[in-house]
Amino acid sequence: MEARANGEGSTPLYLRVRDQLANQIEAGLLAANTRLPSERVLAESHGTTRVTTRLALAQLEAEGRIYRSNRRGWFVSPPRLVYNPTQDYSFSDNVTSQGRTPATETLEVTATEVAPWLANKTGLAVGDAIVRLRRRRQVDGRPVLVENIYLNPKRLPGIEQYDFNRSLWKLLREKYSVELQGKRIEMFPTALVDPQAEALGVNAGTAGLYVTRRSHDADGVFVEFDEEFWLHDTLSIQVEVQ
């Protein structure tokens, strides 16, 4: 977004401080992952109070321009990862193609049963067997999302035995000859609560983006339902319409 408040006209003081900091970030004077000066130093250098400075920092955080790191202060957010939901690439390929480094960590693999809400989403019956894979994904060492992937063990027998710290889509293709099709993606803003917030190292209530994706195989058999919880400041969705 442009380096100005999305307000105009008579501007409250905290938004003027916000504009000055946003302009420094925009101009590259404060690079990505740079630590900001302390609130006291910022207040002095902008000739204002710490209360006003804190309001400006909270606003910049809400816009995704800065982030807080536990007890170490405020840092400039790196660029948002660009994600085009109409293109069919994996997380790892997408991150790598933007010159950044992906990492995937498996948190848990559980054999469980389909709950009512999941029956709605997948077309399976309540009580059917389902494998739940929970992963955390990073960009340049910063956690950006946790995801719960629900896999159909009827279509993917023995799926729970594999290593999930790699691309799931490649695994499905190589071991099960599954080409995922008919992807249906849904996204909306939400608030992160535990255990998502905890896994991402942020406070419960932090803004996030909730993304779900349901896919089937070439015969229309349900394969996976993925729900992703993204940190609000890590992602930009971009679509070209011809």
Added chain:
Amino acid sequence: MEARANGEGSTPLYLRVRDQLANQIEAGLLAANTRLPSERVLAESHGTTRVTTRLALAQLEAEGRIYRSNRRGWFVSPPRLVYNPTQDYSFSDNVTSQGRTPATETLEVTATEVAPWLANKTGLAVGDAIVRLRRRRQVDGRPVLVENIYLNPKRLPGIEQYDFNRSLWKLLREKYSVELQGKRIEMFPTALVDPQAEALGVNAGTAGLYVTRRSHDADGVFVEFDEEFWLHDTLSIQVEVQ
């Protein structure tokens, strides 16, 4: 989203209250735009304190399940408007096709100059003439977004004279023979500040979704840049990938 907390395992008390309320909403016991009982009554009926009740309500608000109306209490959110950015329909057609009632209100039309950030977005030169149209749009009487539309007066001479409380796309087609092309859409979560928050009747800092769209005509001439500020709980983005 499903009617359960996006948490599992040992659940804090406020999330259990949240789950009970979410289940009542899901089951249709609390219909859209229904007013919730007072915090005192809710606390009593869930056998808990008002502090815990307030945490549960704040969580439901952050998830977009309930909304606050100035001094009148808490209400159940209506369903999110579905928006498919890959399909080429107008706001009004999209809202109407979902059985709901759109309204558009022009707040301001200003002849101004292209600022540096807008030059970046449009390809125009800094200082070029531009017409800025500011509108508020409603669904079923509730404001859901405010937008700033920047129109190229070289391609659209006299544009500022028209009525903008109707479809802009139809106007461009009928009066200027413009078929918008090459739409490039970008979306990410943000926080709403004034004057956006004020125009939508919410507190500054409320979560939102920032959506921009740039379009040109059949000859590649820049026509419009639209920035939309949506209330976080009013929209669900849905895309099918074949």
